[in-house]
Amino acid sequence: MSLQKLLKAKRLVKAKPTPAEIAGLLETADQDLKDASAIGLSADGKFIFGYGAAQAISAAVVRAAGYKTHGQGHHQTLFAALAELIPAEKAVAKYFDKCREKRNRISYERPKQATTTEADEIVKEARDLRSRLLPWLATNHPVLMAAPPPSP
Secondary structure: OOHHHHHHOOOEEEOOOOHHHHHHHHHHHHHHHHHOOOOOOOHHHHHHHHHHHHHHHHHHHHHHOOEEEOOOOHHHHHHHHHHHHOHHHHHHHHHHHHHHHHHHHHHHHOOOOOOHHHHHHHHHHHHHHHHHHHHHHHHHOHHHOOOOOOOO
16 A cells, blocks of 8 residues: 555554654664563464564654554554555565564464564574664665664
8 A cells, every 4th residue: 555545544654753653663673682582482482573673664664754654453564564665565565564463363363373483483584684774764764873783
């Protein structure tokens, strides 16, 4: 769905971002990536932390671009907006949206939904997304990036 359609449907609203907000989202992503590496964590737990990191990184991009999700389906809207803002990330946005469905089943229906392979994959994809999007943020929104956070 295009940004214009998301705005018209009021799933996105325009909102001025702040450097502190972007830094907070990136710190959240880094903490989730760190937590995903905890020894003894279940596959579901690792999956949820990997998903959380991807969601926070994506939110940093959407916020930096001057948008904020609104209404129901925040995460679905977030990944749709990411795909529109950075077309090169369309496939990974679709992947994370599919992961959103599994994350919801883990959180709201029943545990033991994620396999170890799926958990490892989502964490890898979130790390890779971070590696690609930090330079994008620094190039496209340098005022919002006081200093890039260290690699987790």
